[in-house]
Amino acid sequence: MRNFRSIYIALCIAGLLAPLGAGAQFYSSGDDPASAKWMESSSAHFRIIYPVGLDSLAKVYAAELERFREAEEWSSGYLPGEKYRRKMPVVLHPWNAVSNGSVTWAPMRMDLYTVPDHTGSDPLPWTTTLAVHESRHVSQMQLGNDGLFRPLNWLFGEVIPGGVAAVYPSTYFLEGDAVTAETALTGAGRGRRGDFLSYYMAAFDRGDYRNWYRWRWGSYRNYAPDHYALGYMTIAGARWMYDDPLFTADYFSKIRRNPLRVNNIQKAFKARSGKRFKAAYKDIMEAFHDVWSEAAEARAPFTEGERVTPAQSWHTEYINLAESDEGLLAMRSGKTGTARLVLIGDDGETSLKAFSESAGPVIAIGDKVYWGEIVPDIRYGLKQTSRIRYMSLKDRKIHDLTTGGRLYNPEPSEDGKTMVAIDYPFAGGSALVVLDPETGKTLRRFDAPDSLQLTEAIFVPEGLAAVGISAAGSGLYLVHDDGTMSTLIAPVAATLTGLLNRDNGILFMSDRSGVTDIYRLSPQGKLFQETSTRYGVSDFEFMDDTLYFVKQEYEGHYIFKLPHDALLHREVLSLSPCSNPVAETIAAQERALAGEREWPSQARPVEMTAPKRFRKLLNIPHIHSWVPLSVHYDKIKDLSSEDVNEYASLGATVFFQNLLGTASGSLSYEYKIDQRLGKRHVGHLQFTYSGLFPVIEANMHFNERDMIQYRRDRSVFGGETREYIQGYYTGKPSFTGEISIYTPLNFTSGGWRKGLIPQLKYSFTNDFFNKTVTELEYREPVGLISRFEEIKEVIPGKNMMMHSLTASVRGYMMRNIAEAAVYPKWGIGIEGGYHTRVGMDDLFTSSVYGHVYGYLPGFFLNQGLKVSATYEHCNGAFILEHHLDLTPRGYSSSLLDSFIDSYAPGAFRLSLDYAMPFYIGDISAFSPLFYISHASLTPHFDWTGMTLGRGLSGNMNVCSAGADFKLHLANLLWIPYGTEVGVSYSHNFGPSVAGLNGLGADISDNYFGLIMNVDF
Structure with missing residues (x-):
């Protein structure tokens, strides 16, 4: 049973180091290709690191970052980077196919994934979105190196700003404030987007005014938007409700002066409203609801339509509608199921194929279905392709039409003989590509101007109609056969997505009214609104004269249908967005704060240093943090040891x-009290390098104990010969470690996670084993002469270093895990390996092992069964040495493991686990200390069979059966990560338990243990 004091101390250490685990030292989002060569060039405040050949892209991002730098300070109180003497490192990653960005402390850097957002969800160029949003994060992180936190940076390094960000503002505040900044400082931003807060609209209309903590930490049973949306409602809502443009700056100022204000957000709302936090936030929810209700009244009457897909008991979403020869296609996902392609007909819904979560809009040409899908590189996590894939509805097998590049949003021509897609080259820019749908061959290509980012296109009689995003917003353009472009819809600060060509014009979706609805551009150039929904439309498709569309509902996104004649056909003058009181208020506040200072309306060229090579090897020893403790971080993450010294001890x-x-790792010094020799000075090195095709990991330990010399003795007494091993300390320091080389190959696609991981591990020590055999003969006493021994024979042998080699291969194939589940619905993994002591397999047994595990659906959608089986066989030699622990659960305090090592050359274990998570009500009564999202009960069964040897014969079998009960906490104290706490029980039984206890195995009937896991 775990020691409570050890767990408490470990939690304290984990709380300090949590930022490292979350985003830097112990976590990596992936690797760029090893062949990449890098350059660097600096502007006034940013150090841009980028691949060779992307100098122009580096200048664009430098200009955008410098453009917003001063403006980020107006409402936050901090200029990005002002508390640091060195310039902010910015790394451009051009090979990713997913648009994103991040700011990380430890080490301090900004990572920008430069591929544009192909969804067109924000009418703002991707370079601008990244610059304003990520710069705000840099501004926020200055708090961790200011005021009373500054001396802590001297003591601990860059881990402190990350720790401050995790403990005080946390992710909801950081992201919500950044969304507020992008909304206030640009004419767009997520705060103005129609789908950003649409679920809150539906929830408030339903009377679902959950308290803030239930929105913050989510719900196992009920859907909740992410922390970006909640953060925006919290931060922008406070600025709007209380007319307080300096809400963020004041929040940081209070913490800077008094770090004991851990619950600063509650105090900030109490100071402004005079109410407790829950009541104050309910006021904000009701104020938003009032604004939305007034806007809804102006949009009424609403387009309802006939429901096609019935509401489910769990939150469910349909997207990517497509007309096919067999009927309406859609992609379905939800809390209890990952993405699947389904066919919807009059008689219900048919599941066709597991689908990738990254799949884009679906189109059909004949009996083939096409879509764009992001597929990872087999090795490098930050290198991806976006391929055009297709599937025949007859055999349902998925094939690649294209294998390289980044192609998105394919659309067919009317005759189905060609298709058009959007191409985002790695060097930047965008283009239209016309393809042959049979071969994937490029037939034509139109490169867009640098000032325009294309997002989707369709064929029209005059050529191609394409959506393009510029600094002025989203617009619709006609691309003529000669490559020239003309404007169909002038750019506006509203979304424009989902193009569909019909005889009466081009249909599309826009959020100009505050929610997303369907519009039409007639052949005469007039704009018409075709639907008016209460919460918005997320997709649509026409089949014959019936419109099928996906509507936001409280229970999810569901499909409805409407005859063409029932559409609104309401003419509108333009797509200019309607009033958004919250966004307009915070934008006006920023302009007032700016005063006479220049508004960041457009980027200007910036002076940059001459580009120079960024040397990867010279950058490896980049020390970013330090602690006055010797830390074993991997053991802190597990929180499973009884001894607090396993987590941290005196040292540095x-x-x-x-x-x-x-390249990452740690170097530590440990001051250790040795029970035998007293004080000891110990060194530890952990190092991981993933910049080559294989990953290299090294763990080394110096002077943890004395070096050991082993020897082999043989005794003869009364005709009986016994052999045994003795070891003694030499007084010399030990040196132990292991080096692993493995290659994590990733073949994920089509909604299945697939991979292969070959690994070679070399373990070494400076302990030695002398293979010389000294045979001692013992003689009975004779008369007054006592029993004595004499050396009968010495058989010479080498003095060998104790080192070993393990080779293994693991392969897996499984579905993703649904949000409400514990296991994948389907999956299998297989591993095989070989372990040997190099040069000593005549004394120590080598072993081969096999391990297989699989997942099967349970009786209910959120339940699942895991089955695993492991077998290990040791080849004949003098000393048995198992590589794996094959004891059943519940036997950890017994000596069964030692018995298997001594007497069982072969051992097998079968394990069954049936996970049953269940909803217990989103318990927020203990917030902000901790929040209980749900519980789970996992009955389990283990059976271990052993084939005996070494003087024993036959087989032995032992079993255990029991269950784990866990509470799943969304947070615990100041650690903002999922935590599991609970108890484990096992009843130990089996036909061989009594016999094993007779041999000294000390197996108890029952086992109780505590469970505590933190998901960093």
Whole structure:
């Protein structure tokens, strides 16, 4: 049973180091290709690191970052980077196919994934979105190196700003404030987007005014928007409700002066409203609801339509509608199921194929279905392709039409002989590509101007109609056969997506009214609104003269249908967005704060230093943090040891990681009290390098104990010969470690996670084993002469170093895990390996092992069964040495493991686990200390069979059966990560338990243990 004091101390250490685990030293989002060569060039405040050949892209991002730098300070109180003497490192990652960005401390850097957002969800160029949003994060992080936190940076390094960000503002505040900044400082931003807060609209209309903590930490049973949306409602809502443009700056100022204000957000609302936090936030929810209700009244009457897909008991979403020869296609997902392609007909819904979560809009040409899908590189996590894939509805097998590049949003021509897609080259820019749908061959290509980012296109009689995003917003353009372009819809600060060509014009979706609805551009150039929904439309398709569309509902996104004649056909003058009181208020506040200072309306060229090579090897020893403790971080993450000294002890540790995220590790000194020799000075090194095709990991330990010399003795007494091993300390320091080389190959696609991981591990020590055999003969006493021994024979042998080699291969194939589930619905994994002591397999047994595990659906959608089986066989030699622990659960305090090592050359274990998570009500009564999202009960059964040897014969079998009960906490104290706490029980039984106890195995009937896991 775990020691409570050890767990408490470990939690304290984990709380300090949590930021490292979350985003830097112990976590990497992936690797750029090893072949990449890098350059660097600096502007006034930013150090841009980028691949060779992307100098122009680096200048664009430098200009955008410098453009918003001063404006970020107006409402936050901090200029980005002002508390640091060195410039902010910015790493451009051009090979990713998913648009994103991040700011990380430890080490301090900004990572920008430069591929544009192909969804067109924000009418703002991707370079601008990244610059304003990520710069705000840099501004926020200055708090961790200011005021009373500054001395802590001297003591601990860059881990402190990350720790401050995790403990005080946390993710909802950081992201909500950044969304507020992008909304206030630009004419767009997520705060103005129609779908950003649409679920809150539906929830408030239903009377679902959950308290803030239930929105913050989510619900196992009920859907909740992400922390971006909640953060925006919290921060922008406070600025709007209380007319307080300096809400963020004041929040940071209070913490800077008094770090004991851990619950600063509650106090900030109490100071402004005079109410407790829950009541104050309910006021904000009701104020938003009032605004939305007034806007809804102006949009009424609403387009309702006939429901096609019935509401489910769990939150469910349909998207990517497409007309096919067999009927309406859609992609379905939800809390209890991952993405699947389904066919919807009059008689219900048919599941066709597991689908990737990254799949884009679906189109059909004949009996083939096409879509764009993001597929990872087999090795490098930050290199991806976006391929055009297709599937025949007859055999349902998925094929690649294209294999390289980044192609998105394919659309067919009317005759189905060609298709058009959007191409985002790695060097930047965008283009239209016309393809042959049979071969994937490029037939034509139109490169867009640098000032325009294309997002989707369709064929029209005059050529191609394409959506393009510029600094002025989203617009619709006609691309003529000669490559020239003309404007169909002038750019506006509203979304424009989902193009569909029909005889009466081009249909599309826009959020100009505050929610997303369907519009039409007639052949005469007039605009018409075709639907008016209460909460918005997320997709649509026409089949014959019937419109099928996906509507936001409280229970999810569901499909409805409407005859063409029932559409509104309401003419509108333009797509200019309607009033948004919250966004307009915070934008006006920013302009007032700016005063006479220049508004960041457009980027200007910036002066940059001459580009120079960024040397990867020279950047590896990049020390970013240090602590006055010797820390074993991997054991802190597990929280499973009884001894607090396993987590941390007296000493010092430095952490390092290069800016590319490919080399990381720690070097520590430990002051240790040795029970035999007293004080001891110990060194530890952990190092991981993932910048090559294989990943290299090294763990080394110096002077943890004395070096050991083993020897082999043989005794003869009364005709009986016995052999045994003795070891003694030499007084010399030990040196132990292991080096692993493995290659994590990733073949994920089509909604299945697939991979292969070959690994070679070399373990070494400076302990030695002398293979010389000294045979001693013992003689009975004779008369007054006592029993004595004499050396009968010495058989010479080498003095060998104790080192070993393990080779293994693991392969897996499984579905993703649904949000409400514990296991994948389907999956299988297989591993095989071989372990041997190099040069000593005549004395120590080598072993081969096999391990297989699989997942099967349970009786209910959120339940699942895991089955695993492991077998290990040791080849004949003098000393048995198992590589795996094959004891059943519940036997950890017994000596069964030692018995297997001594007498069982072969051992097998079968395990069954049936996970049953269940809803217990989103318990927020203990917030902000901790929040209980749900519980789970997992009955389990283990059976271990052993084939005996070494003087024993036959087989032995032992079993255990029991269950784990866990409470799943969304947070615990100041650690903002999922935590599991609970108890484990096992009843130990089996036909061989009594016999094993007779041999001294000390197996108890029952086992109780505590469970505590933190998901960093």
